[in-house]
Amino acid sequence: MQILTTNVNLEAAAHVVQLSLAPVFLLSGTAALLSVFAGRLSRVGDQVDAVAAEPVDTEGRDDRLEMLRWRSHALDLAVVLAAIGGVATCATVLLLFLGEVLGRNAASILFFTFGGAIVLIMGSLAAFVTEMLLAAHGLRRVVDRSVAE
Numbered sequence: 001m002q003i004l005t006t007n008v009n010l011e012a013a014a015h016v017v018q019l020s021l022a023p024v025f026l027l028s029g030t031a032a033l034l035s036v037f038a039g040r041l042s043r044v045g046d047q048v049d050a051v052a053a054e055p056v057d058t059e060g061r062d063d064r065l066e067m068l069r070w071r072s073h074a075l076d077l078a079v080v081l082a083a084i085g086g087v088a089t090c091a092t093v094l095l096l097f098l099g100e101v102l103g104r105n106a107a108s109i110l111f112f113t114f115g116g117a118i119v120l121i122m123g124s125l126a127a128f129v130t131e132m133l134l135a136a137h138g139l140r141r142v143v144d145r146s147v148a149e
Helices: 010-019 021-052 061-102 107-148
Strands: none
Touching: 010 021, 010 061, 021 061, 021 107, 061 107
């Protein structure tokens, strides 16, 4: 019960809450990214269902399925990186609070968790850009085929 009896003043608590706002905004943005990624992954799944329902001998069917496979892999990577980044962001906020309550300096760990969260979110955005480029490439191939006919 040492934690409950520790005397934490109001100013120190308010300062920790202020410090935790940046990671909380990052967490909010990460949640929005995850929502976008989930929506895109759902659309890829719908397209896979539609293409898979076509006859096997349809021209370009296997190419489109392969492109959709690559898109789903890129989105999987984006989701995993963003989710781990969200966990690292939550760990940052938790460390801020525990550091104040326990009276310990956790600066080096905070740099690791918050910096790691930023790097992971950047990685998820890179995977998302890859998926978007794959989608655009696939769309241009469909348009080129339609124009050629």
